[in-house]
Amino acid sequence: xxxxxxxxxxxxxxxxxxxxxxxSKTKPIEDLMEAYKAGQRIFGENKVQExxxxxxxxxxxxxxxxxxxxxxxxxxxxAPFIDLIHGIDSLKLLKEINKQAIKHDRIIKGLxxxxxxxxxxxxxxxxxxxxxxxxxxEFKTLNNIKIIGVMGMASFTxxxxxxxxxxxxLKLIFDSYKEFNxxxxxxxxGMSGDYNLAIECGSNMIxxxxxxxxxx
Numbered sequence: 001x002x003x004x005x006x007x008x009x010x011x012x013x014x015x016x017x018x019x020x021x022x023x024s025k026t027k028p029i030e031d032l033m034e035a036y037k038a039g040q041r042i043f044g045e046n047k048v049q050e051x052x053x054x055x056x057x058x059x060x061x062x063x064x065x066x067x068x069x070x071x072x073x074x075x076x077x078x079a080p081f082i083d084l085i086h087g088i089d090s091l092k093l094l095k096e097i098n099k100q101a102i103k104h105d106r107i108i109k110g111l112x113x114x115x116x117x118x119x120x121x122x123x124x125x126x127x128x129x130x131x132x133x134x135x136x137x138e139f140k141t142l143n144n145i146k147i148i149g150v151m152g153m154a155s156f157t158x159x160x161x162x163x164x165x166x167x168x169x170l171k172l173i174f175d176s177y178k179e180f181n182x183x184x185x186x187x188x189x190g191m192s193g194d195y196n197l198a199i200e201c202g203s204n205m206i207x208x209x210x211x212x213x214x215x216x
Contacts, residue, residue, distance in 0.1 A: 002034070003031060003034040003035050003038065003212060003213060003214075004034060004035075004037070004038040006211060006212045006213075007022070007035055007038045007039070007040055007212055008038065010208060010211060010212065011039075013196075014199070014206075015199065017204050018199055018203070018204050018205065018206060019042065019186075019204060019205045019206070020040070020042065020206060020208060021042050021043070021044040021065050021067065021188075021205060021206065021207045021208070022035050022040050022042065022043050022044065022208065022209070022212050022213075023043075023044040023045075023046075023067065023191075023207050023208060023209030023212075023213075024043045024044065024045060024054075024209070024213065025044070025045050025046050025047065025050065025068075025209065025216075026050075026216050027213050027216075029054060029057045029058070031213055032054065032058060033058070035212065035213075036058065036059060036062065041061060041062060041063055042063045042065060042083075043058075043062060043063070043064060043065065044064075044065040044066075044067040044086075044207055044209075045064065045065070045066065045067065045068070046066075046067050046068025046069075047068060048066070048070070048071075048074040048077050048078060049077075051064055051066060051078065051082075052077050052078070055081055063083040063084075064078075064081060064082055064083055065082075065083060065084045065085075065086060066078055066082055066084070066085045066086060066087070067086045067087065067207055068087060069087055069089075069123050070085060070087055070088075070093065072092060072093055072096040075093070075096045075097050075100045076100050076103075078100075079097070079100035079101055079103065079104050079106070079108065080104050080106075082108060083109065084109045084110065084111065084148075085097060085108065085109070085110045085111070086110075086111045086113065086151045086188055086207075087111075087113045087123060087124075087151060088110045088111060088112050088113060088147075089112075089113045089123045089124050089125050090125070091133050091136070091138060091139065094110070094133075094139070094142055094145060095138070095142065097110060097144075097145050098142040098143070098144045098145045101144035101145055102144045106144065107143075107144050107145065107146050108144065108145050108146070109145075109146050109147075109148050110145055110146070110147055110148070111147070111148065111149050111150055111151040111186060111188055112125060112130050112147060112149075112150050112151070113125065113150075113151045113152065113153075114126070114127060114130060114150050114151070114152045114170055114173055115152075116152040116153070116154065116166040116167075116169050116170050116189075117152075117153060117154055117155040117156075117166055118155070119155055119156065122153055124152065124153075127173045127176075130150075130173075130177070131176075131177070134177065134180065134181065135180075146183070147181070147184065148183065148184060148185055148186050149174065149184050149185055149186025149187055149188065149205075150170060150173060150174045150177065150184075150186070150187060150188070151186075151188040151189065152166070152167075152170040152188075152189045153189070154166045154167060154189070154194060154198075160194075160197065163194055163197060164197055164200075164201060167189055167190075167194075167197065167198050167201035167202070167203065168201050168202070170187065170189055170201075170202075171187055171201055171202035171203075174187050174202070185204075186204060186205050187202055187203050187204055187205065188203070188205040188206075188207065189201075189203045189205075189206075190203045190206040190207070191206070191207050191208060191209070192208050192209060192210045192211040195208060
């Protein structure tokens with residue numbers, strides 16, 4: 001199967017409301033261009049240096065999503081062009097994104113990463129921490145970042161009932177946030193191995209790499 005065929009197969013199976021992020025980390029520009037020529041415009045990377053290197057090599061209408069853990073001192077490199085930052089996990093990071101967005105006269109979109117798994121390797125805020133942040137005075141002063149939803153990563157397990165429980169929990173958290181922030185619209189959860197289950201549980205943005213580009 002080619003990248004084009006893989007993409008077409010996945011897109012044909014997706015409901016219209018679901019956005020596909022093609023996770024292109026470690027893949028060469030040739031592979032990204034093959035996906036681009038097949039109609040894909042949104043690409044996800046998890047390392048700042050890689051996304052910065054690839055950005056000028058791709059067409060201008062390519063949309064870049066930062067899907068990995070983002071350190072505050074690296075935000076400045078993404079601020080001129082990033083379309084969406086998935087893994088925002090602290091008020092300090094939000095403030096830095098806002099600061100860099102001001103420098104470039106931009107409003108940068110972001111997702112709050114909620115920790116829905118108990119695995120210590122996963123980043124994210126608890127639902128309560130995020131809610132407290134939303135109500136804080138500091139958060140209300142951040143006018144150059146727009147939080148449009150939440151992101152979560154399920155446990156690395158074959159236990160589908162556990163994964164489903166975590167996905168449903170993120171959707172419930174998202175729904176509770178929408179009560180005071182109606183502009184929230186994105187629930188980003190689901191990857192190559194579990195995206196169909198994620199969609200069943202309310203995801204409308206999925207991050208798929210190996211099912212498009214092949215095993216890394």
